[in-house]
Amino acid sequence: MLDIQNLKVGLDTDNGVVRALDGLSLAIERGETFALVGESGCGKSMTALALLRLLPENGAVTGGRIMIDGNTDLVELPEVAMRRIRGRRVAMIFQEPSTSLNPVMRVGAQLVEAIETHTELRGAAARAKAIDWLGRVGIPEPERRIDEYPFRLSGGQKQRIMIAMALATEPDFLVADEPTTALDVTIQAQILDLLKDLQKEQGMGLLLITHDLAVVSGMAHRVALMYAGQIIEVASAAEFFNAPKHPYAHALLRALPDAQKRGGSLAAIGGTVPPLWQTFNACRFAPRCERAFDTCRNQAPELIDFPAFPKPHSVRCWLHAPNIVIPAEAARPEVVEAAAPEKTANTNGNLLEVRDLRVSFAIGGGFLKRSKRIFKAVDGVSFNIRAGETLALVGESGCGKTTTGKAIVQLLRQIGTIEGQALLGGKDLFTLSGDALREARRSIQIIFQDPFASLNPRMRVFDVLEEGLLALRPDLDAGARRKSIEAMVDQVGLRQDALDRYPHEFSGGQRQRIAIARALAVEPKLIVCDEPTSALDVSVQAQILNLLRQLQRDMGLSFLFITHNIGVVEYIADTVAVMQSGRIVEAGSSQAVLQHPQHDYTKTLLAAVPRLQVPA
Known part of the structure; x- marks a missing residue:
């Protein structure tokens, strides 16, 4: 098990100390997919970086523990020991592949470096495994692409390289920070199926950080919803999607675009995540919540557990607290507004x-660049x-x-x-x-x-x-x-x-x-x-x-x-x-x-x- 207990992370900034994580607790079991969802800036990626001790220079863990197998606290490990954990026992797929791949190294060299560092394979055997993984994550012509530089690959292809680097070492736990954001749907389905297969084969635990709730609904065993550095709801996937309790969870589900909402405005949540350098003495979501009442604006709620199968359903919200009198306005359920009639745009002309757009590039080279070949990227497009x-x-x-x-x-x-x-x-x-x-x-x-x-x-x-x-x-x-x-x-x-x-x-x-x-x-x-x-x-x-x-x-x-x-x-x-x-x-x-x-x-x-x- 990977067990995070009351984790606190602070970032030293010009505005003061930003409490990026404020008492976060969660546990991921071997073979389990635990999804971490929430708004941009709420602390999801900071959680991932803290797990692998990759915080920025102005950041530090200020409290809590990160336990692996119940006997090793990653927070206390010296960096030399942490390097043996990072990449081998706990690997990570980063959100932005362009900033995570070395631009002056061929992608194959980066893959082989990870394989040789964390496995027994060397030389030709490591390169063969790298080629195999490029193929498994959907890179076309892996024997050729292994010698490409990152700038010659599309955004989705670079993301697949990152996924291959993380999975090739066959880790015990994988932290995947938006692993399929840059991928088209066919490759996304292939990668998600690959992750499921690896979990079955290796019992790999997966912390899935994403904003794609459709992916979460199809992948996760449990879901935690984050807001402003805290977890505000955690439940099994079935409980979260069948019976969400926090108003923020309801709002996220109503904001998803689809054909039925065409013609009207989506249920966007007004405002933004509050700055985390301030001291909170109330519910952090209250300024944006349609159901907030006086208690929400004056007191900070704690996580409340409700019995559920297979594990408790917890929520940080005064609407579900015992012995609290809830005003009638706040007690009403969320209402999905009907789509407003759409104005007809001026489409004259x-x-x-x-x-007949055609775009081609000269690629290859050889001695004095004489053996170039032409690649047709766009071949006769009209619209x-x-x-x-x-x-x-x-x-x-x-x-x-x-x-x-x-x-x-x-x-x-x-x-x-x-x-x-x-x-x-x-x-x-x-x-x-x-x-x-x-x-x-x-x-x-x-x-x-x-x-x-x-x-x-x-x-x-x-x-x-x-x-x-x-x-x-x-x-x-x-x-x-x-x-x-x-x-x-x-x-x-x-x-x-x-x-x-x-x-x-x-x-x-x-x-x-x-x-x-x-x-x-x-x-x-x-x-x-x-x-x-x-x-x-x-x-x-x-x-x-x-x-x-x-x-x-x-x-x-x-x-x-x-x-x-x-x-x-x-x-x-x-x-x-x-x-x-x-x-x-x-x-x-x-x-x-x-x-x-x-x-x-x-x-x-x-x-x-x-x-x-x-x-x-």
Whole structure:
């Protein structure tokens, strides 16, 4: 068993000590999947880092114990001894593969390094095992890809490399921090099945940190819900999804997008997680809770246990405390509001017309780079996006979705060969340069898949957001720029104090909100959204999707939405194009493609989508 007892973690910051974890307790048994869910910034990833003693330099465990097998406290181990635990007995899949893989080492060398460090295999045997694991996690042509550098792989492929590195050492416990966030649904299903098989074979315990409740419902034995550094509900998966007790749990389940909620706003949770440098003398969720009453605002609740099978169902909420008089307003059950009628967007004419787009890259090399070969990443793609319309581009990782988006916004001119046309308002983007291209970029922006890699680590958030306005909105003075930036920060669910902080001070979801704010700041007509909600928890995802739909209704904004989240596609997309191996194999209205697919690949893709299921 991996047993965490009253764990406390503090981070020394300019605002004081941030209590990232405040008395967290949980236990994971061998062969069990324990899911840790909750909002971005609530302490999920900090829990994972504390388990493996990988806290940032300003962080430290200030209390509690982390026991493995009941006799070894990981908090007390010297670093030399911890290195024998880390990677072998307890391994981790990190949330952001781009920052976890060494950019100057081939991926095979990194895999072999882990295998040789923690197993008896060496040399050719270690390389053979590395190739085997690349194949098991779905990397195509593993014999060739093992010698690639990370920058030559897509986001989903890099995540698979990280998964292979963690699993190749066959650990006793695996901490998986958003392990399938960057993966398309077919590979996600393959990875989740692989994790299940390994648990059966090896009795591996799994701490699954994710915001994908559909994955949790299909994988977890037990679920813990975190908020503001504390666990506020813990139960078996069946209890959690059948009968959640905390208002926050109810709100998360109502915020999930799907086809039934299309046309109305999602049940987003207002506000944000409170700053954790303050002292809490009340319920931490009370300021955002629709059912809060005076006791909630004046006293901090403790975890309350309720009998349940196979283990107690615990909740930290005054609504369930004994001997508490609950006002009638707070006692009412949560009500799911009916979808509001949707305004019809102005869809007169095509805003973007892509005609026979082809993107190719010269790869390989050899002596003096003479043996290059041409790789066709996009091979004859055509589609139209009307004003006020959302086109979803879906398909497996590596099929050319992101390359299509980057080619349209002119980010591949120096590294690839682009053919075809991309007409924005009648002007071919591929022929523009200088001032004409700069003017076009005010009309078309992009939200990147990896927010950490796309934000300058040396710039404060205000400077990141102002940079685009300075380049593309010279008509705004300093005061107008400040006002616009402050309004945009509010819209994407960040506090105003975020403007004076650096990107590394935020969680993955919070960084993605900054990237979205940057794209929206210049008021474009078309936004290429490359997995814009993949790093967001469901409550913030609901806020962002509501924001994007509101902007679309009010401004006639159009989106090219690149994603593997079919629930988001069902909710937001007007039309859908399915890509496979650089080509569009099926396209049509959202309803036609998702409910009546014609192509075999589309049917396979939809069959692999995880759906929220209520465990028995």
